[in-house]
Amino acid sequence: MKRQVLHCLARCILLCLPILAIADEQGADSPVIIVSPQQTPAAISKNALRAMFGMRLRNWPDQTPVHVFVLRDDNPTHSVFSKQILNIYPHQLRLAWDRLVFSGTGQAPTEVSSEEEMREQVAKTPGAIGYLSRSMVNDRVHMLPVQ
Amino acid sequence: MTESICSQSNNSLSRITRIGCLACWIMLYSAPLWSFDFAENLQFHGFASQGYSLTSENNFFGHSQNDGSFDYTEIGANASWLPLNHLQLSGQLLFRRAGETQPGNLLLDYGLLDYTLLSDETNRWGLRLGRVKNPTGFYNETRDVAFTRPSILLPQSIYPDSIRSLSLSSDGLSAYGERRTEYGDFFLTLGAGYPQAIDRELEPFFFGERLPGTFKSKLSYISRLLYEWNGGQVRAAVTYFKANLDYNSSNAPFPSDVPSGSLKIQPWIFSLQYNAEHWSLTGEYSLRNVNSQGFGQPTNTLSQAAYYIQGSYRFSPHWEALLRYDVDYADRNDKNGKKLAASDLFGRPDYYWFAKDWTSGLTWNIIPEFMLRAEYHYVDGIRWLPALDNPDLNDTSRHWNLFLIMASYRF
Numbered sequence: 001m002k003r004q005v006l007h008c009l010a011r012c013i014l015l016c017l018p019i020l021a022i023a024d025e026q027g028a029d030s031p032v033i034i035v036s037p038q039q040t041p042a043a044i045s046k047n048a049l050r051a052m053f054g055m056r057l058r059n060w061p062d063q064t065p066v067h068v069f070v071l072r073d074d075n076p077t078h079s080v081f082s083k084q085i086l087n088i089y090p091h092q093l094r095l096a097w098d099r100l101v102f103s104g105t106g107q108a109p110t111e112v113s114s115e116e117e118m119r120e121q122v123a124k125t126p127g128a129i130g131y132l133s134r135s136m137v138n139d140r141v142h143m144l145p146v147q
Numbered sequence: 148m149t150e151s152i153c154s155q156s157n158n159s160l161s162r163i164t165r166i167g168c169l170a171c172w173i174m175l176y177s178a179p180l181w182s183f184d185f186a187e188n189l190q191f192h193g194f195a196s197q198g199y200s201l202t203s204e205n206n207f208f209g210h211s212q213n214d215g216s217f218d219y220t221e222i223g224a225n226a227s228w229l230p231l232n233h234l235q236l237s238g239q240l241l242f243r244r245a246g247e248t249q250p251g252n253l254l255l256d257y258g259l260l261d262y263t264l265l266s267d268e269t270n271r272w273g274l275r276l277g278r279v280k281n282p283t284g285f286y287n288e289t290r291d292v293a294f295t296r297p298s299i300l301l302p303q304s305i306y307p308d309s310i311r312s313l314s315l316s317s318d319g320l321s322a323y324g325e326r327r328t329e330y331g332d333f334f335l336t337l338g339a340g341y342p343q344a345i346d347r348e349l350e351p352f353f354f355g356e357r358l359p360g361t362f363k364s365k366l367s368y369i370s371r372l373l374y375e376w377n378g379g380q381v382r383a384a385v386t387y388f389k390a391n392l393d394y395n396s397s398n399a400p401f402p403s404d405v406p407s408g409s410l411k412i413q414p415w416i417f418s419l420q421y422n423a424e425h426w427s428l429t430g431e432y433s434l435r436n437v438n439s440q441g442f443g444q445p446t447n448t449l450s451q452a453a454y455y456i457q458g459s460y461r462f463s464p465h466w467e468a469l470l471r472y473d474v475d476y477a478d479r480n481d482k483n484g485k486k487l488a489a490s491d492l493f494g495r496p497d498y499y500w501f502a503k504d505w506t507s508g509l510t511w512n513i514i515p516e517f518m519l520r521a522e523y524h525y526v527d528g529i530r531w532l533p534a535l536d537n538p539d540l541n542d543t544s545r546h547w548n549l550f551l552i553m554a555s556y557r558f
Contacts, residue, residue, distance in 0.1 A: 058266060
């Protein structure tokens, strides 16, 4: 009997762990992808998202130029965005940009200093893509789900 | 003869610089006439690094014994502009000082037009025309930018500074392709062009001293296939480079010059890297055939081998430590250099033909724009010791210690 209870408990914990982990990762203030209101694809694939933030995909499917906005490397939201949404460590992302910028084969994303500025820039720049803490999103920018 | 070549290249350099300046002025002055997009698609970036080297024996980048040397500076500034979404124009000026080998020259590091023919979610294909960086191994394209290197000195076996001009860039055409798949991303580059051949570097490396003749590069080829899995968690690359060079003798009798000849330097480089959140493991292995014809000698091919293995650990976003073992053999069938030394026209010692380097280093990223780095090398052999800093290679030590510090700023 005791053994059965223990078994049941262990099973519950094992089942709940991933849910707890997901709940933690997708907490109320985890970053989300935002785009300018003119840009309205239904969703974006992870590959395309990585290519855009890797500064290698310069146009949307409708050929509008992509304009990438990021926060500073040492901003906590940038770090969470980079690790959880792109699955790339921030220092790897910086290296990828540097390799383009210092070999003349690409450009760096536009750096903004705060989430307010991020929201403002993405709202007013055609073709813009960026990210925000979920609580910072308002109706001036579009939230883009990642497939 | 050499002087006139130097002044010629200085003239062409100043011409390039003048055209570059003029273009910059036109761009700046006409900026208000362009739409808002103009300024938006124009970017300026740069870096400045100052190094200090101290050696127990031998000289590295200046007179580095006793009090050490500050003769190690790297400054670069670049501009890039996207007049159209598929067209990028970019150029970088580089000033570098590294002991006697490079007393301080300004050169056009790259200057190119990049046209993307096709770009969508899974593909990107295009062409680059002009002076294009040579994509060899993991680090070569941005070898002079301290922030993109794992250490102050790149592993000299795969990225020798002693013949760096050859590997810097080529004047020609290059085609590139990117393919993103669910199994990872593939990047292919194929190029043909003329690498730079700077006498001041090449002559001391191949002949042990400056000679009155001149090196000239011939059409050379480069290709690299790079694979990245999971946004760069695993990176793997294969590079093949075929650099062709002619040496045109001044026709003075030896020992003041050697007869004309040609060199074909053909490295294969295999690169592999694993990146975890806090640590990275990197290894590169190179097999390099160096074929020489002429020079008053029988035709000869050396099979060179070079490799390094490197681990780095990030304690925090601000601190990173590095450990590396780096090996370079001028002839993999003569690893102790005895046979090469016995038949060498210039009488260089056996330990000239190899180098084994243990490196440990520490990086402090104070802010994203500013970094301090220190590293210590224990080296057996002088394969990549700059000959111009050590005019008598027989008066060098086989075992030597090298300590380096570098401060680097970027924007």
